[in-house]
Amino acid sequence: MKILITGATGRVGSHLVRQLAEHHHIAATGRTVHPRTQGRVTWHRADLADPQLWTALLDDVDAAFLFPAFGHTHHFIDAATEVGLQKLVLLSSAAVNDTQNSLIKTVHAEVEAQVEASGIPTVRVRPTVFMANDLAWLPAIRSGAPVPLAYPDASMPAVAEQDIAAVAATCLTQHVDRDTYELTGPQSLTQLERLAVLTKHTTGAPAFWTDITDNAERDGLPDMPGPPGEYLLRNLARSSHTPVPPTEDVHEVLGRAAIDYRVWATGAAA
Missing domain, CATH: 3.40.50.720 (NAD(P)-binding Rossmann-like Domain)
Structure with a gap:
């Protein structure tokens, strides 16, 4: 598989790159990375706020991991819809389940709603x-x-963070039974x-x-x-x-x- 990972230098993304690169080709993106190829990993400097990059980056991948930059996810989601992305794993938040309103809950819920409206097959990971x-x-x-x-x-x-990445990796590369996991x-x-x-x-x-x-x-x-x-x-x-x-969701996914x-x-x- 070829898998695109946003936020690839972050706490979750860096573990995800390491876990997947042994068996899959990775397009790893970040706002400040130096473009290069290391083994199965090709690094791309890319910002979710940039509307020009994502169609080309997503065009030949089998699945993608989205670490959301709030207010800028629509460029990525529009491009993923345009190319017909077959699987998306979204890093969301347990805040979505809160009974009280907060900005954190609102922004994560908005991203989840954008993805759902797109029709892209998506698994939401809520740590x-x-x-x-x-x-x-x-x-x-x-x-x-x-x-x-x-x-x-x-x-x-x-x-x-290693478990969040491991769950995301499994959801990207295997069939899972649910579309939402609370980690x-x-x-x-x-x-x-x-x-x-x-x-x-x-x-x-x-x-x-x-x-x-x-x-x-x-x-x-x-x-x-x-x-x-x-x-x-x-x-x-x-x-x-x-x-x-x-x-028990980590156990359910990872065994x-x-x-x-x-x-x-x-x-x-x-």
């Missing part, structure tokens, strides 16, 4: 919070400084539990943290301003009272358990 988000704690952990946490007892089943890790852990695990694997020392809940509610999350931070803060508040349960946070942390801390 919860990424384990990789916790990498932002590493500088403080390594320096011995306290890690700032809003709602430290918030409990979510964070999912490994989580195998268990719900609080932020304090995750911090303790990541700190142990990084330095072997106890975890140090400081509660910034009141400041975050007043001023927003310090490292995540705007709608993404507002959405995360709302979810942290909600999951501090009601832990988010895990799903194995989702990667445990402790296993992920071993590699992340290396």
